[in-house]
Amino acid sequence: MTNLLFHFIKDGILHALKGSKLYFTWLISLVALIGIGVFAYSIQISEGLKVTGMTDHVSWGLYISNFTFFVGIAAAAVMLILPAYIFNDADFTKVALIGEGVAVSALIMCLSFVTVDLGSPEKVWHLIPKLGYFNWPNSMLAWDVLVLNGYLALNLLIPFYILFSHYRGKEANKKKYFPFILLSVFWAIAIHLVTAFLYAGLPARPFWNNALLGPRFLASAFAAGPAFILVILSVLDYSTGFKIQKRVISKLALVVAIAAQINLIMLGSEIFKEFYHPTEHSSSAIYLFFGLHGHSALVPWIWTAISMNIIATLMLSIHKLRENHKILMGLCIMLFLAIWIEKGMGLVVPGFIPSPIGEIVEYSPTLVEVGITTGILAGGMLVLTVLVKVAIGIELGTFRSDAKDAN
């Protein structure tokens, strides 16, 4: 068995290194971007976080914005897992593994983003229960560390078990992995709610401190996540022998459309609350949407995001347009970018502006921050590529254990 496991991993790595010229160009560019990220991070390590655009006023920036957004992407894998394993929809069973791959890579990005955001990363061991001092259950950040790592473990274990079984030419025993699937469905909701509570639990920041934040996080995640998966699936369909059923695409597209509609309704009610009778607590929203006392760095961004969001949601709601594959792809990318801006910079940064005692200091990321962020995004894509490559190899049967290894 150990021998087989070793072969599985070795074959997996070898398989990931096989491919067309285009595939290699893709891998090499990702590695180059990761290199840029590592270089930028080395600057940040030696100089400290002063090389970022963050200040005592805006103390979280690009890193935590991306962290927040990608937690949502990780959670959205559940939209493939739910129909595949729980409703036993055969079309989805095949693509569920891709969803789990997306979850794993998104989580790796999330954990990297939080780590690069730390001022003293060499002390992360303080977070390990018993060894350090884990402030659980008080700190929502402690919860987040817990649920993110748990979800990562689940999303590594389940596909590993299934793929390893297929690799040996066996069917995976559903009885064995089903409890974990069930757990991971709840866990997916949990990671996103907990991340929302990280913000919603701070009375100091009225912009975040509202009950709608959690549900809205979920709605936007279930729009952006499946949109992202849809794009990945059609890339695979186009570039590999892994053909995706049209039914899967149209069902997922429906999920995206409905989630985007719900998200828009919630956005509307938030905007109503902030602007029908603006109070002292609406200053952040005013800053975000219209600018405050001449400071308006985020205004163009949020309006771009909102227009893209509205257009994409409206068009996705029209059956005919959604059924057209090319248009669907365009809309998915548009929605993804819109929510990225809105859930990332559009949520995190204005929470800090104005400061709790009314001062306005704006934020914009520095080159170092952008470099590190790009590196992490590239790293996530690399993980995704390798995982998906191996999964597809196994599922298509091009990559199986030889009988002699299997004994």
Next chain:
Amino acid sequence: MRLKDLRHKIMSALKYDRSLASKEIKSDCHSDSIPPTTCPKNPPKMVGGAFGKKTSRRAAIGLAGGGVGAAFAFSACSNMLDEETKDKLGLSWEEFFKKNYRLMTDQEKGETVKRIEKLAKVKNNEIINVSDTPAKDGVLFGYAFNISKCQGYMDCVEACVKENNQDRESNMQYINIFEMENGNLNIESGNSKYSHEVPVEGKFYLGTQCFHCEKAPCIEVCPVGATWKEPDGIVVVDYDWCIGCRYCEAACPYWGRRFNWGAPQIPNEELNTEQHYLGNRKRGKGVMEKCTFCIQRTRKGLQPACVDACPTGSRTFGNLLDPNSEIRYIIENKKVFRLKEDLGTEPKFWYYMD
């Protein structure tokens, strides 16, 4: 060199003195096979605390770490590294693997304080005096600020920076003085960036800093418990335990916290050498800090630097549990208010007017 010799030598190098007083220990360096010429002139001085004691799991890691450090330091012996480097390495390792201050025994607290003093000496040639004076029973510190007296001179700000060894490069300040329009108590419309002659007709002045909330949101959120409320009510940060996530900074409703975005710079001659572990000792890069009610002074019965520096007498500090204290008199007899009472944070910082 045979393996047995090497092992023997490492073992003897690890035989440090257990006490932290800088006792000298004779190294076996010259008695063994290393020729005397490659040894430093003085026998190496080694100071270590983690060895030969009952250890917890964490300390065991520290020990392993310290062991590596020491082994490295030892092998460096023949490379003519001076004793200071060895001291630095060993001490830094032990410092790195120490516990959260709250979980330390009194003895461990004493040891880390000694190590910090020693490190300041060998690293930066600073002679500092770090205290670990605990809170006194029957003491709960509180603060009152008279907004009719303050003229906005900001002498307090300057005194605070000097007293608490704040980073001069980023011009870090714990205290903000807001210039406010008469008739408007809304802090958010105040201006803390004024640089004109004060006082200005029609304005009044209001200072903010960390309010040492009784129900402090900054404490709840810290994932590693690096910040807490001491028995005398002072909210402190363990600079060596903070991982720099800045969640507490986001959670503070009064903008009371400051982060070391770079390594703090303080000219040697301006360093305040009277320090406290939880107070004004030098902070590292990437950790949180804040006002500590001048814990290094107030636990010795002195007033905070800002109170001493204020020329107008707007600032009052004292023991809330002492019925005869001035602060109690103010709270009982003046019309006092606190900022953002609706948040339920219970700041121990009251404003009042005459």
